[in-house]
Amino acid sequence: MKRLLYLSALFLFTLPLRAQPSQCPCTQALEKLILKVEREYPGFSTKTKDTTLYQGFRQTLHDQAKSRNDKGCQSLLKKYTDFFKDPHLWVGANGTPFATAGGTFSEKITIDFKEFEQSLQTTPDSLEGIYTMPGYKIGLKKVHPNEYIGFIIESASQAWQPKDIKFKLLANGYFTYALMDRSIQKGQYQSFYGALLFLEQIQVVLTKQVPRVNKAQIESRLQELEGFYFKKLSEKTSILRLPSFEYQHLETISQLLTKHTSLLESSKNLIIDLRGNPGGTTDAYQKLLPYISGKFIRHTTAEFLATQTYITNLETYKKSLDKQTSTQGIDQQIQTLKANLGSFVNFSKTGQPAYVDTLTLAPKSPQQIIILANKGTGSSAEYFLFIAKQSKKVKVLGTPSYGALDYGNAYLIDFGCPPYQLFMPTYRALRLPDYPIDTIGIQPDVYLDQSIKDWVAFAVDYLEQ
Known part of the structure; x- marks a missing residue:
């Protein structure tokens, strides 16, 4: 299980979605998509046991496809x-899933940018202002005594245009935020020094322009909010704090643990903050396991569906490796x-549904x-929760995790109708059907309800009282 890569469906997509028509009519695109999924999706047979329901659903889509234009075909x-x-199964284009129809923030704000900037010079409100985040310049305006609206001023993505409403803040500390595909995420926000805005559940940090506070103080807090620290x-x-297990952060995590080995060994209590961690690779946390686990870890294995597509992807990956x-x-x-080909293969040493490490x-x-986890904790970060909970000295606090672990090792593939793409997993977990996690999540040992604003402070009190 160590070497499996879990690609998350939680990442905030930053690739521009170009308005490019498909090379296939909708009926053909649908037929090719269905054929690809039916032949190569590891969960197909399990999730279509009600054949009458599935066949009726498929026929309905076929009938609707005859009258759909390109945009209508995308929703179909x-x-x-x-x-x-399945969070690891979606269709899209240019690396981005197609948007959910009727997104909450499909409206625009009517505003004059110059007048808004002038009004900021005299506003008594510390939250109002112009903020930046990767790919965006955002205006934040108070529109009601209890509500603020965050709108696009500049965007690197064609999916979001100036004056589009990106998020809303409520005075009670909660936010509603639209991801790249306009699907909605909700959670709590915090403001620091009137210069940083932190949307906790999705780990988004916005920096206010021309803040009237100590810049070194802001930089220190920004690194803490965005980065890895001990x-x-x-x-x-x-x-x-481990905000990601993705491959590009392996060296950062390794160096962090090496640098703070003495602190890791001498701490009576340890809080591991995995909130918003979308997963990546199980390699990311191997050095941590000897400090938190018992002597034995029971792993569940997975079986891969042998397809030519997966073989081709492995051959492509092999060519990308260093010659040494x-x-x-x-x-x-x-x-x-x-x-x-066409059968399931278990690559584990034992070939059994589980093995003990x-x-x-x-x-x-x-x-x-204590491990802190929330709805933003997904994929391989969830597998970390799965094995960590086996230790007698570990408790998970927070909310159920994202729920994307039953089918994984997903790839972005062509299915014959460019620019349409399919993101599809290659394996199914062998703990199924007894222990499903998709759309359910790993359950916390202690649920933290919405009245608990500071999870870290709660965890410290829980450990030390």
């Missing part, structure tokens, strides 16, 4: 992949897949560990 294709309720909170408790990198493992997998535990480690 999305309706098909949505049928399977610090002492009290005499007994430390916190490790051994490809023996990949070569063996490719040979096994070729010999079992024996760890060499660290001689010194925290006595109590």
Whole structure:
């Protein structure tokens, strides 16, 4: 299980969605999509056991496709992949899933940018202002005693245009935010020094232009909100913040743990903050396991559907590797897949639905560990929760995680109608059907309700009282 890559459906898409018509009429695009999913989606047989329901649904889409233009076809294709309720299965273009019809923030704000900028010079409200975040310049205006609206001033994405409403803030500390595909995320926000706006559940940080506070102070807080850190909170408790397990952060995580080994060993209590962690690779947390786990970890395995598409993807990945990198493992997998086309293959050493890993535990480690998780904790970060909960000294606090772990190792592929693309997993977990996680999530040991504003403070009190 260590080497499996879990691609998350949670990331905030930043690729521009160009208005490019498909090379296929809608009926043909739908037929090719259906054929690809029926032949190569690992969850197809499980999720279409009610054949009458599925066949009727498919026929209805076929009938509707005859009169759909390109934009209408996009929603139809999305309706098909949505049928399977799998976060790792979606259809889109240019690396971006098609938007949900009728998004909450489809309206624009009527505003004059110059007048808005002038009004900021005299506003007594510390939240109002012009903010920046990757790919966007945002205006934040108070439109009601209890409500603020965040609107686009400049955008690097064609999916969002000036004056589009991007998010709303309520005076009670909650936000509603539209992702790139205009699907809605909700959560709590915090403001720091009147210069930083932090949308916690989606880990979005906006920086206010020309703040009237100490810039070094802002930079320090910004690094903390956006980055990876390990610090002492009290005499007994430390916190490790890991916002992502993606491959590009492997070295950062490794260096962080190496630099703070003494703190990791000497802390009586440890809080691991995984809120908003979309996953990535299970390699990211291997160095941490000897400090938080028991001697044995029981892993569930997965089985891969052997398809030519998956074989081609592995061969492409193999070509991208450095010439000095051994490809023996990949070569063996490719040979096994070729010999079992159309069947499921278990690549684990035992070939069984589960296996037990024996760890060499660290001689010194925290006595109590809390992991903070929320709806933004997904994919391989959820597998970390799955195995960490086996340790007697670990408790998970927060809300149920995202729920994207039953089908994984997803790839973005062509299905014959450019620019349409399909994002589809290649394996199914062998804990199914007994222990499903998709759309359910990993459940916390202690649920933190909306009245708890500061989860870290709550965790410290929980550990030290």
